Amino acid sequence: MRRHLDRIDQLILAELRHNARIPVAALGDRVNLSRNAVRQRIERLERDEYIQGYTIVEHTAEARANVTANLFVYRTDRMRGGEVIAALKSVPEVVICDVMSGEFDLFVRLEAPSVDRVRAVWQQISMMTGVRDITTTVTLSTVIDRT
Incomplete structure (x- = not known):
């Protein structure tokens, strides 16, 4: 059962949010x-x-230099289009693939180092057996990122 956080617990969490690598002795001083x-x-x-885990979140210019593209993929047979999903698993730039209800079949998010690479991956996906059409959007900026 979760207990209520007191003022010191809240201070500890605030300090860890600010600097998760702070030495315990320095945190104690604060x-x-x-x-x-x-x-x-x-x-x-x-x-x-x-505290549910420890991770690394990169916010360097290099980490944000990727181009993000969203592909809405229409398959020729949405009920038996598993070969498209299997082929997408082999594309390293594909970071998300969701099966969707509604007008399009798959939502695919790409992250690539350049627009040229996005275009090359788009061409690769458009030529896959079972892909009928693709609608593509490119992210201009990210204003909320809760990952």
Whole structure:
């Protein structure tokens, strides 16, 4: 059962959001607790699932230099079009592929280093057996990213 966060827990989480690599001793100094007390609180926050994992999120210019394109793929046979999905799995630029209801069959998100590479991947996908048509959009900017 999740317990309520007190002021010190909230301060610890705020400091970790700001700098997840802060040494425990330095974190203790910022929240006026001993290193051991901070370590115990972090362990409890993990157990209570306020901290659910550790990851690397790159926000460098290089990480954002990719061109993102969204392809809405229409298959010739939407009920037996599994060969298209199997072929898409082999394309490294495909980062998302969702089967959709409605007008189009598949939503495919590409991330590529350039528009030229997006065009090459688009051509590769358009030539796949089972692909009838593709509508493509290119992301101009990302204003919300909750990944």
